[in-house]
Amino acid sequence: MQMTEKEKQIRRRLAADFEYYAPRALAIMPKPGPDGRRVLTKFQFNRAQQYIHQKMEEQKAAVGYVRAIILKGRQQGASTYVEGRFYHKTTNNTGERTFILTHQEQATQNLFAMVQRYHDNCPAPIRPMTGKSNAKELTFPNLDSQYQVATAGSKGVGRSATLTNVHGSEVAFWENGEDHLSGLFQAVPLSPGTEIVLESTAKGIGNVFHDECKQAEAELSDFIPI
Secondary structure (H helix, E strand, O other): OOOOHHHHHHHHHHHHOHHHHHHHHOEEOOOOOOOOOOOOEEOOOOHHHHHHHHHHHHHHHHHOOEEEEEEOOOOOOHHHHHHHHHHHHHOOOOOOEEEEEEOOHHHHHHHHHHHHHHHHHOOHHHOOOOOOEOOOEEEEOOOOEEEEEEEOOOOOOOOOOOOOEEEEEOHHHOOOHHHHHHHHHHHOOOOOOOEEEEEEOOOOOOOHHHHHHHHHHOOOOOOEEO
């Protein structure tokens, strides 16, 4: 059935506007309610997520790409926001290469499960066809786009890849963090449309995340501090 002009306008807005798309297409698993139950709910930005979104969109409008480093509080939804943003971007554009790197295997599994939940519950009319789907990879062959995940270990990752989006989670706790960041920075060209988001709770001073935050605060890197 052919879409009406209004339906076409809605589809275009869903593809272009993540803030509009999120509550209409994405489901999240919130904290347990008073009865202890957890029920999927629509992804409505909370205050912290709204602020993160605003800062990233401002940078994107100004320079065409996103390089953001988030010093986060616990349970503010920063990772939920970033994964939703990247799912939206990966499933609405061609040729996206999205990569998630976390500090622990369990955290890797949790973030990728979040991506899979977004995909499984996305309304059928706007959910792309799935190709590979396993514990480390999710592909969308009609778009030539894909998600991959890894855990930061002793060896650097990403150096041989060409990526468009990177989510580095709990970077302050990465083993061999400098080597991992060096590889990821090489894998993502500083080009319009590319995005790198590094986030972490604090782990004192002297680690690679602290160093990157100070660089961003001093405007000595391409990253904005949030």
